[in-house]
Structure formats: structure tokens, C-alpha cells
Amino acid sequence: MSEHISITLNGAPTTLEAGTTGTALFADSASTVVMRVDGELWDLARQIPADAEVQPVSISEPEGLDVLRHSTAHVMAQAVQQLFPDAKLGIGPYITDGFYFDFDVESPFTPDDLKKIEKAMQKIINQNQTFEREVVDLQEATRQMADEPYKLELLGHGQGADSMAEGAGVEVGGDVITVYHNVDRTGERVWSDLCRGPHLPNAKLITNAFAVMRAAGAYWRGQESNPQLQRLYGTAWPTKDDLKAYKERLAEAERRDHRRLGKELDLFSFPEEVGSGLSVWHPKGAVVRGEMEQHARRRHLEAGYSYVYTPHISKSDLFATSGHLGTYAEDMWPPIHMDEERDEQGQVTKQGQDYYLKPMNCPMHILIYAERGRSYRELPMRLAENGTVYRNERSGTLHGLTRVRGFTQDDAHLFVREDQLEEEITKVVDFVLSLLRDFGLEDFELELSLRDEQQEKWIGSEQYWESATQALRNVAVASGLKYTEIPGEAAFYGPKIDLKITDAIGRKWQLSTVQVDPNLPERFDLEYTAADGSRQRPIMIHRALFGSIERFAAILVEHYAGAFPAWLAPVQVRGIPVAEPFNDYLAEVIEKLKRRGVRAELEDGTDRFPKKIRTASKEKIPFVLIAGGDDAESDAVSFRFRDGSQENQVPVDEAVERIVRTIEDREV
RNA sequence: GCCCCAAUAGCUCAGUGGUAGAGCGCAGUCUUGGUAAGACUGAGGUCCCGGGAUCGAUUCCCGGUUGGGGCUCCA
Incomplete structure (x- = not known):
């Protein structure tokens, strides 16, 4: 004599004997390992209560x-x-x-x-x-x-x-x-x-x-x-x-590891003599990096940014004013003590000064803004710099190019009027996404760091937070990208938006960050003259796009597994003659390419033909041009692409055009 | 910074209480005719650095440097 209970199983009402366990209920489903009961995960051995909503959970979900x-x-x-x-x-x-x-x-x-x-x-x-x-x-x-x-x-x-x-x-x-x-x-x-x-x-x-x-x-x-x-x-x-x-x-992740590929492809290294977390860039790595920088630079100029240059080192006052020495001191390199003079007794006769390596570029850019009076007509003012910064990272945190002690930020600081904030933020985020897409990255996610309810933690007016937050949210929504809001994660002076990408093998990387900041303008007492003649304070937007150029290069190495798209490839074309008699013929083709600005070289070494193919393949060179009798007779060359496919007897002029076009269009 | 692991040829790595090896790369010679390894010869090592125990250390012990895996932190 048994009692029955009714439950909902997979959304459908059904009845069970009271005391039935999940084990019994799902006995014929071997892959069921637990059950979801009213939204909670339960052991199968538990008895299902009356009126429960029950679903089996498979081992593979x-x-x-x-x-x-x-x-x-x-x-x-x-x-x-x-x-x-x-x-x-x-x-x-x-x-x-x-x-x-x-x-x-x-x-x-x-x-x-x-x-x-x-x-x-x-x-x-x-x-x-x-x-x-x-x-x-x-x-x-x-x-x-x-x-x-x-x-x-x-x-x-x-x-x-x-x-x-x-x-x-x-x-x-x-x-x-x-x-x-x-x-x-x-x-x-x-x-x-x-x-x-x-x-x-x-x-x-x-x-x-x-x-x-x-x-x-x-x-x-x-x-x-x-x-x-x-x-x-x-x-x-x-x-x-x-x-x-x-x-x-x-x-696969190990094969793509930028530390490994960086060595194999001769891109960069970390000489022990230089010091931990400090990279040097070899010619081939410098090509990749240089192309990245060059392309980004052109896009920045088109978008209304002005490039500036600033020193790597500064007297301590600057970082005292910016607040870095207060809040960021632990991450800064120890100071260089300069200009102190002592007499024979060792008494200080001239006070020295402390100089610090810069951990951030913002104070320097602020000084450029503050160098003279500014008019509202000059805003927004967008200062950009590939600025190398130094941070005293704890030794255990260093990791390849992704976590280092000296790195170059593609940094920009935008000085805007409060009424321009929303529009400028929108522009910045759009710009960031568009430029990252140029590098073949597609899979983005946004993270909005906002303030929370604890009012006292945050400085600045209600209206400012409102408009800054709204701007970030609007742009996140408009982007159509997946985004999450994290209340309480904002800096005390302003909200920020971070951009994460997922690379070709599904790993996530934090890249760009856009941060709204009225605090530093306040600290440096920045002003501009408004239309009505009054003095107003600008708001700053900090923005790094690649985050760190070195790290971004590393991400690209891993994303492409070292097989860069042609426009970034250190060597774009290698000419391989089928046999020695065709060296001169192919040399002319290579010469034509070089005159068009293509990084092309002739492999005229003494290795045999198949070996040369293998070598080029291992170096992941995008275009291998081959010339033998068949080609020379018809004034042509043969392509061998990175994937092993080939196209024979392409007329030389057409081959040159095709290569040049692929590079210009930044195609793979 | 903390815990653990490692360090030998340019690279990847064997090896040993009696000062050392392979493959690749490099150089030279002979080669070279169609899509991922032609043959031979050769050069190349302060076995990470400093100290200790030992007749003797690249090998064992201690300290340091650099790298790696984590914790923490972050671009």
C-alpha cells in the first residue's frame, strides 16, 4: 500500500510512488549522474519530494x-x-x-x-x-x-x-x-x-x-x-x-606558446644579462611589432589622435602629484638618487633628488596639456604615445611577454569636456574594436566596472557618474557584444570598460581598457577656458588598446600559431629555384617584389630543393615562389602556400600583383 | 614575495664522483631539374654563478641568478 506524489519531470507532470529516489527514477539512463530538483543539484540517492520539478543531469553536460x-x-x-x-x-x-x-x-x-x-x-x-x-x-x-x-x-x-x-x-x-x-x-x-x-x-x-x-x-x-x-x-x-x-x-597550446615560438622563429628573447622580465626584440620580431605599430599609428592619426613622446624617467614630484607614489609605490622601481653632493666629512652639501622610472604615461601627457592655457575649442584633445613603462612586478608573477617589468603601452589620454564625454567614449570603444578586428581578432567580450551602492567610496558628482556609466553601457549594448556589469569594481574616481578577447584556441586575454577619470585633472588642476570665458575642468579618458604592445604581439603569435598573415610576416616571400640554373631568373622576380616593398628573399643556398621547401614551411612563410624550367619558359612562377597547396605557372606580373594586394588588404 | 621543479653545444635533450654525448642548426666539400630532411667532413662546451665537504665535482651540500608550474597580483 503506497502513497503517490506528483512531480514535474522534464517539464511534464507525472506521478511517483512516495519515497522514490533519483536512482530509481533514472535507472535506465546510465549517463545521468545527478538530478536538478527545483533548480538545485541533488544526489540521485535522495528521495524526490512531492511537487518537485525534476530533471536528470548527464555526465557530459x-x-x-x-x-x-x-x-x-x-x-x-x-x-x-x-x-x-x-x-x-x-x-x-x-x-x-x-x-x-x-x-x-x-x-x-x-x-x-x-x-x-x-x-x-x-x-x-x-x-x-x-x-x-x-x-x-x-x-x-x-x-x-x-x-x-x-x-x-x-x-x-x-x-x-x-x-x-x-x-x-x-x-x-x-x-x-x-x-x-x-x-x-x-x-x-x-x-x-x-x-x-x-x-x-x-x-x-x-x-x-x-x-x-x-x-x-x-x-x-x-x-x-x-x-x-x-x-x-x-x-x-x-x-x-x-x-x-x-x-x-x-x-596544442604548448606548441603555440609564444615563448616557444618566439625562440623558434627568432622573434625576441629575455637575455639573462638584461634582467628578469625585460625583453629584447630581434629583427624578425621587430618586423612584426613594427608593422603592428605602424598600422595602429596610421589608424590613430586618421581618428584624430596626436602622437607625443615623453621620457622614461621623472623626478618624484610628478608621481607625488599624480598620487602614484602614494597608491602605486609598491609596483614602482626603486628611485635613482641623483645630484647629491657631500663634503669630506660625508655631510650633505647639496640635497639630491629622487628620479623614478615611469609606471604609467598619464602624468607626462597631463604635463603636455598643462603646458599652456587651453580653450574649449581644442577639446577633445587626444594624446597618444607608444610609451614604455616600468613596473616592479613581483618575481613570481613574471611570465613570458605577457607579464613583464618593462613594456610599451599603446597609450592614449583624451581630455574632454563633460558634455563630450559620452560621445567620446563611444568613439573610443568603436575605434578599439575596429582596430582589433584589423588584426584578425573577432571574439570579444566587454566588462563594465561600475560603482556600487556604497556612496562614500566614490568621488565625483552624481551627474558625472550617471553620464559616464550611461555612455559605457550604451556603447556596450550598441556593440552587440557579450558584456557583463560588475558593480563595485570601478576605480574610486570613475567607471571603466575592459575588453577581453578569445583567441584561436579558446583562451581569453584581457586587452584594452577604457577608463574615465576626473581625478587626475583635479590633482593637476587642469583647466580650459569655456565659451563663456569661465574656467572649467576637463575629464580624462585613459585608454590602452593593445594593453601592452609586447603582450599583444605574444597574443598574435599564439593566435596565429606563428603563421602570421602576410602583412605581419617577418619574411613574406621566399623564392626557391628548382635547381641552381634558375637562381638568376628567380632573383629578378624577388627584386621586383622588393621594389614594391615586399619582404622577399631568394633561397640560393646549397641545400637541395625539397629541403628548402621544408625549411620555408617550418618558418611559416606565407608565400613560397618556385621557379623551374616550366616557369622560366612562360615568364611565370609557381606558388606554394603555407597550407601546402600550390598554383603553377602564374605569370610573374600577376604573381607580384597578387602578393602586393594580399599584403595591402591585410589578408591571411 | 611564498612553495615546488629545472639549468649540459646556437636549439631540443641524453649522461657521469675521475673535466662529456646525440639529433637539429652552423661551416666546408661533393651535390642540386618540381613541392617537408642528399652525402661526407668539421668547428663548437667555464656542464648557470659563487662557496663548501672530497685526493678529485658538471655530478653531493649551501647560497645566488635565470627560467618553469602554482598562490597572490595584473597590461
Whole structure:
């Protein structure tokens, strides 16, 4: 005699016997790993309540993958504590493409340990362990976690428990406290963790499509003042093929890595003698960079920007006025102390001065504005500079060209009247997008950093915030791009819009930033004379487009995997004669191209023909021109393109035109 | 800055308590006839730097430099 309840299953009303679990309901769907009950993810083993709205969640959909990875993290932690009984548990959430788990252990994990852990995990998985959910009260949770100091802290015991670390939400954070037990075939609880869940019904769903990827240090709760734990990163996928595809994706990213390609293609380097995070650009890299700069420069001039040049170094007063020495000092290089004189006793007879390398260009541009009185007729005034700045980045943060200690910003500062703000912001964002598209980037996302409700944090008038925010929002909407608003992320003086791009293999990069700033004009007491003769204060817009030219070049290297479009390619054309007798014939063709401004060269070395083809191919040269008997007879050349395709006996003049046109049109 | 790992020829990397190797690249010679590696010969090394224990260190230990993976931070 059983009671029935009605529920909504996948949107359709249906009835069930009371007490039915998800396991029973979805018994014939092997890929279902959890269920969504009234919008929340539940373990299948839970009983479905009356009137619930229920949907199955498959292992291969995003939320199912999260669960798979979270459960794999539990299995890993179980394996670690099996092998290292003294290891204390930190947190173990799922992340993009995988998961991690933090441990407090005596000594860090070795590569050998990782293999052992993986093995132990496989053993556990093969045992068909299940995950059991237990709802407990604080007291019971405390009792069960008595040996886990970090878990106790999450439960609110100990210090610092009030500030929740990111990721801690997977441990606690629901309405109730739950502990998950790993239960073996005999029904015995073999491992437990404080955890919100949900989990897979059975560990065997992990199959063998998982891997422990690497070990790294990580601070407890992400705070430097906290103890450093050992973090193990892992990944898990529904099938072995998915895991293979993931590893292939990583391998592809490695092949495209700008540090690797930068060396292989002889673009740039970081000489140890120069110093950490400081790049030098070799001839080929300088071509790519130079083309980028040249093109951007032309576009800027067309858009009404004026280029300026400013020094790399300045007396401290400038950065005191700008406020950088107050708020940004930690990121600045230590000062150079100049001009101090002392007498024989070592007493200072002439006071010295501190000079700083500039961490930003804005103060310099402001000085240009402030050099003389300005009229409202001069605004907007758009000052642009490829300005090299130096920042004292912490050594551990440096990374290839993307995070360095000296880099060149394609920086611009726009001085505008308040009534011009909205229009100018619109123009700037449109300009940024249009220029980035010239470089073959298409996949953009915008991020609006706005103020929040805490009024006292923000300076400036209501009207100013209103119009600046509205301008940014309008332009975001009009762009048709995906955008998110982040309240509270604005600088204290103004909102900003950041632009992120996704490259050819799906990685996201933060590039351009447009920031509204009435604060620096205030600090430097900037003015212009308005139409009515009154003195007014301009508003500044900071804008970097590539962000850092070096970093942007690196992004392009990775985006194109080193195979630059012809207009950016260090070598655009290589002529390869089929055999030596055709050297002179081909040399003439190359000469014609050079006269048209094409970066073309003749390969007249002693390698044999196929070897020369291979070499050109490895250098990713866009056009290989080949000439042999058939070509010479008909006053033609043959194309070999980067993809291996070819086109034979193209008349020389046509070939030249085609190459020149491809470069001019910035085609691939 | 903190934790871990690494550093050997121009590059990628083997290797060793008794001062060192491969492939590619480079140079030379002989070659060169149609789309990803012709053959041979050769040059090239302060085994990152400094200190220590050792009869002896590129190898072991300590410190530093640079790079890498993370944490944190960010263009």
C-alpha cells in the first residue's frame, strides 16, 4: 500500500510512488549522474519530494562534468590520505576542465607521488565505491572532522573563519551541513569529507578518464599570511577519448606558446644579462611589432589622435602629484638618487633628488596639456604615445611577454569636456574594436566596472557618474557584444570598460581598457577656458588598446600559431629555384617584389630543393615562389602556400600583383 | 614575495664522483631539374654563478641568478 506524489519531470507532470529516489527514477539512463530538483543539484540517492520539478543531469553536460570532477577530487583526497595518513585536508573544488585539492603535508608531493596517487585512485574507482550524503548538525560535523583542522575552521572554529575563501562554497555554504562518505562495497565508510555535494552515484563512473596533472603550492584560503598547502591539480572526463582530446588541447597550446615560438622563429628573447622580465626584440620580431605599430599609428592619426613622446624617467614630484607614489609605490622601481653632493666629512652639501622610472604615461601627457592655457575649442584633445613603462612586478608573477617589468603601452589620454564625454567614449570603444578586428581578432567580450551602492567610496558628482556609466553601457549594448556589469569594481574616481578577447584556441586575454577619470585633472588642476570665458575642468579618458604592445604581439603569435598573415610576416616571400640554373631568373622576380616593398628573399643556398621547401614551411612563410624550367619558359612562377597547396605557372606580373594586394588588404 | 621543479653545444635533450654525448642548426666539400630532411667532413662546451665537504665535482651540500608550474597580483 503506497502513497503517490506528483512531480514535474522534464517539464511534464507525472506521478511517483512516495519515497522514490533519483536512482530509481533514472535507472535506465546510465549517463545521468545527478538530478536538478527545483533548480538545485541533488544526489540521485535522495528521495524526490512531492511537487518537485525534476530533471536528470548527464555526465557530459557542464554541471554533470562539475560533479564528476568534484567526485574525482574526493577520490584523490581519499587516495592521498591512504598513502599519506598525516595529510590534512584543505578544500577540493572543481574548476574549469578539472579540479584541485589542497593538503597540508610534511613534505611536498614528488612527480613519483603523483603516479602513486593516480594508481591508488584507479584502485579505489575499480572498487565501485559509492558516495553517501549525511546531514549533520554543527556538533556532529565537528566531531567527525575532529582530525581535520582546516575543516574545523570552515565550520567556524578557529581564527579567520569569518572570511570565506573562494571555493569554500563547495565544502559548506548550503542551508544544512553535510558530510560525504566514500563507502566501499561492504558498506563500510572508508573516507569522509565535509562537503556540500552533490556527487556521482558511484565512483566507477570516473572510469579511467582522469589524471593527476601537477602539484603546486597554494596558500590556505588564498592569503599570503596563511600557511602554504600543497595543491594537486587533476582532470576528469566522461570518456578516455575526452581525456585524450583535452591533453591534445594542452599540447596544442604548448606548441603555440609564444615563448616557444618566439625562440623558434627568432622573434625576441629575455637575455639573462638584461634582467628578469625585460625583453629584447630581434629583427624578425621587430618586423612584426613594427608593422603592428605602424598600422595602429596610421589608424590613430586618421581618428584624430596626436602622437607625443615623453621620457622614461621623472623626478618624484610628478608621481607625488599624480598620487602614484602614494597608491602605486609598491609596483614602482626603486628611485635613482641623483645630484647629491657631500663634503669630506660625508655631510650633505647639496640635497639630491629622487628620479623614478615611469609606471604609467598619464602624468607626462597631463604635463603636455598643462603646458599652456587651453580653450574649449581644442577639446577633445587626444594624446597618444607608444610609451614604455616600468613596473616592479613581483618575481613570481613574471611570465613570458605577457607579464613583464618593462613594456610599451599603446597609450592614449583624451581630455574632454563633460558634455563630450559620452560621445567620446563611444568613439573610443568603436575605434578599439575596429582596430582589433584589423588584426584578425573577432571574439570579444566587454566588462563594465561600475560603482556600487556604497556612496562614500566614490568621488565625483552624481551627474558625472550617471553620464559616464550611461555612455559605457550604451556603447556596450550598441556593440552587440557579450558584456557583463560588475558593480563595485570601478576605480574610486570613475567607471571603466575592459575588453577581453578569445583567441584561436579558446583562451581569453584581457586587452584594452577604457577608463574615465576626473581625478587626475583635479590633482593637476587642469583647466580650459569655456565659451563663456569661465574656467572649467576637463575629464580624462585613459585608454590602452593593445594593453601592452609586447603582450599583444605574444597574443598574435599564439593566435596565429606563428603563421602570421602576410602583412605581419617577418619574411613574406621566399623564392626557391628548382635547381641552381634558375637562381638568376628567380632573383629578378624577388627584386621586383622588393621594389614594391615586399619582404622577399631568394633561397640560393646549397641545400637541395625539397629541403628548402621544408625549411620555408617550418618558418611559416606565407608565400613560397618556385621557379623551374616550366616557369622560366612562360615568364611565370609557381606558388606554394603555407597550407601546402600550390598554383603553377602564374605569370610573374600577376604573381607580384597578387602578393602586393594580399599584403595591402591585410589578408591571411 | 611564498612553495615546488629545472639549468649540459646556437636549439631540443641524453649522461657521469675521475673535466662529456646525440639529433637539429652552423661551416666546408661533393651535390642540386618540381613541392617537408642528399652525402661526407668539421668547428663548437667555464656542464648557470659563487662557496663548501672530497685526493678529485658538471655530478653531493649551501647560497645566488635565470627560467618553469602554482598562490597572490595584473597590461
